[in-house]
Amino acid sequence: MELRSNPSFVRLFVGRVVTNAGDSLYAIAAMWLVYDLTGSTFYTGVASFLTLGPQALQFLAGPLVDRWSLRRVLVSTQAVQAVGVLAVPVAAATGHLSVWVVLFVMPVLSMVSQFDSPAMNAALPHVVEDDQLVKANSLFSTAGQSLDTVFNALSGALVAVVGAVTIYLIDAVTFVVALVLFLGLAIESGDRTSEAETDDASPDAPVGDYFDQLREGFDYLRGSAVASIVLGAVVVNFTFGVMMAVLPAFAEALGGPETYGLLMASVAAGNLAGSAGSSLVEEYPFGLLSVASFTVSTVCLLGAVSVPGVPATVVGFFGAFVPAGAFNVIFFSMLQSAVDDAMLARVTSVVSSGSTAMMPVGSLLGGTMAGALGVSFALYGTVASMGFLVVYFLVRPGIRLLPPVADADERVLGLG
Numbered sequence: 001m002e003l004r005s006n007p008s009f010v011r012l013f014v015g016r017v018v019t020n021a022g023d024s025l026y027a028i029a030a031m032w033l034v035y036d037l038t039g040s041t042f043y044t045g046v047a048s049f050l051t052l053g054p055q056a057l058q059f060l061a062g063p064l065v066d067r068w069s070l071r072r073v074l075v076s077t078q079a080v081q082a083v084g085v086l087a088v089p090v091a092a093a094t095g096h097l098s099v100w101v102v103l104f105v106m107p108v109l110s111m112v113s114q115f116d117s118p119a120m121n122a123a124l125p126h127v128v129e130d131d132q133l134v135k136a137n138s139l140f141s142t143a144g145q146s147l148d149t150v151f152n153a154l155s156g157a158l159v160a161v162v163g164a165v166t167i168y169l170i171d172a173v174t175f176v177v178a179l180v181l182f183l184g185l186a187i188e189s190g191d192r193t194s195e196a197e198t199d200d201a202s203p204d205a206p207v208g209d210y211f212d213q214l215r216e217g218f219d220y221l222r223g224s225a226v227a228s229i230v231l232g233a234v235v236v237n238f239t240f241g242v243m244m245a246v247l248p249a250f251a252e253a254l255g256g257p258e259t260y261g262l263l264m265a266s267v268a269a270g271n272l273a274g275s276a277g278s279s280l281v282e283e284y285p286f287g288l289l290s291v292a293s294f295t296v297s298t299v300c301l302l303g304a305v306s307v308p309g310v311p312a313t314v315v316g317f318f319g320a321f322v323p324a325g326a327f328n329v330i331f332f333s334m335l336q337s338a339v340d341d342a343m344l345a346r347v348t349s350v351v352s353s354g355s356t357a358m359m360p361v362g363s364l365l366g367g368t369m370a371g372a373l374g375v376s377f378a379l380y381g382t383v384a385s386m387g388f389l390v391v392y393f394l395v396r397p398g399i400r401l402l403p404p405v406a407d408a409d410e411r412v413l414g415l416g
Contacts, residue, residue, distance in 0.1 A: 008127040008186045009136065015181040016120055017143045019078070021151050022174025026085070028155035028264055029167035030106060032257050033088075035248040036164065037099040041375070045245035045367015050103055052241060052360035054111040055352065061115045062349030063213035066342065070123045074182040077116040082175035084108050085168050092165045117352065122345040123185075125336050134333040134405065138278050156261020217346030224414035225398045226335070226351065229290075232392045232399075233355035239385040241362025242378045246370040250379065254310050262310070266317040273318075274325020282330055287402035289330070291393045293323030298386040305379045320386075334405045338413055 034047040065073055087105050091097040128136045158167060221227045251260035281289055297320045304316025332348070339347045370378045393399050402408060410416050 006127060011181045011185050012123055012127060013140060015178040016140060018174050019178045022171040024151040025155045025167045026171040028261050029159055029164040030102060031248055032159055032260060033102055033164035034099055041246055041249045041367045041370040043099060044248050045363050047103060047106055048245045048363030049360040050107040051110045052356060052363055054107055054114050056357040056360060057353060058114040059350040059353035062118055062217055062346035065115060065118045065122060065345040070119050071182060071185045073115055073119040075179055077112050078175045078179035080112045081109055082172050085172045088168045089165050118345040118349040121348045125341060130337055133336050134279055134282050137329050137333045138275055156258040159257045217350045220343055220347060220415055221350060225402055226413055228396055228399055230351055230354040232389050234358050236385045236389050237356050238358035238362040239382040241359035242366030243382045245363040245366035246375045246378045249370060250375045259310060262314060263317055266314040267321050270318040270321025271325035274322040275329050278326040278329040281326060283404050285403055286405060287400040290327060291390060293327050294386055294390045296323045298383060298390060301386055302383045305383060330405055334408050338409050
């Protein structure tokens with residue numbers, strides 16, 4: 001069946017795209033609102049820490065998502081986030097808005113989203129055939145990043161015109177739209193426990209079973225090539241956390257909220273280009289493709305930080321994230337194809353948690369570091385970490401010698 005004629009895929013696709021669009025606006029508005037209220041990189045570092053911190057705990061959600069109804073998880077998370085995001089506009093309307101309100105809402109929304117992300121990843125193989133996974137993932141990423149590019153660029157201007165608080169109202173609407181779409185989602189059970197069985201069993205499932213399933217996810221990955229890739233990503237994502245914390249101050253020096261939106265748009269546009277082109281390179285050996293991708297990213301990011309002027313910075317950020325966009329699509333397609341369906345939510349959540357575990361720490365330290373050593377110093381640290389990842393992949397045969405995605409099964413990846 002063609003993807004566009006698959007109603008379940010269309011609902012999942014549109015729902016994800018709508019939430020991505022709203023979140024693109026929210027991400028810019030929330031970080032800028034914190035900086036606008038405080039004028040401090042320390043507080044933007046705290047804000048980034050509170051947003052990214054729950055991502056490191058996503059592995060705790062995996063076993064629950066594996067046992068719960070995917071449709072119910074998706075609907076519930078949209079409902080909770082729609083209500084939660086309204087706290088900031090309500091506080092503003094009643095004269096109680098402060099940085100503490102914004103900082104409180106950030107981790108709440110982020111924590112809830114840790115359930116819908118693995119649920120969407122786990123749902124996709126149930127609504128499309130295996131040979132369509134790369135194309136489906138590419139479509140997801142391409143559409144999402146397309147809207148990210150547009151709305152990140154618009155968000156800076158919107159913040160300047162209507163204010164950051166109004167963006168929260170728009171985000172609430174996107175959650176409601178996604179909720180309605182997910183209500184009509186039909187997911188084939190396949191090897192997974194049926195939706196009805198899962199819903200009946202989950203409330204009374206023993207706590208011991210939960211921890212057993214949690215441990216199974218880690219055991220399944222232990223010693224694998226996937227675990228080695230995640231280990232390398234830990235270092236890079238630590239410095240990405242630093243970068244996210246200092247970007248508002250970096251953008252302020254270059255122009256203001258419009259520049260911040262433009263820089264974030266260039267990141268999204270780079271991811272978009274990479275995601276859209278991922279199917280063109282999926283037949284290349286994954287190991288060598290990874291080395292080449294992050295070499296290009298290192299060079300481009302160095303140019304973005306060292307060459308003066310907004311145009312050069314925007315182009316550099318774009319170029320740095322093109323390879324990253326392609327890598328992410330191919331990597332998660334490889335997981336979705338190779339990993340047992342019953343383990344997929346746990347594996348993807350453990351991978352996401354592990355790779356992002358140090359990002360919140362980087363954000364917290366980055367805000368303090370920028371105040372003491374300067375924003376440029378913090379950004380050069382990110383460049384150095386990208387170079388480290390290239391060397392790390394080269395010296396790890398288990399990664400460097402990985403074959404194309406189509407040939408990467410459980411045995412090749414060392415899973416199980």
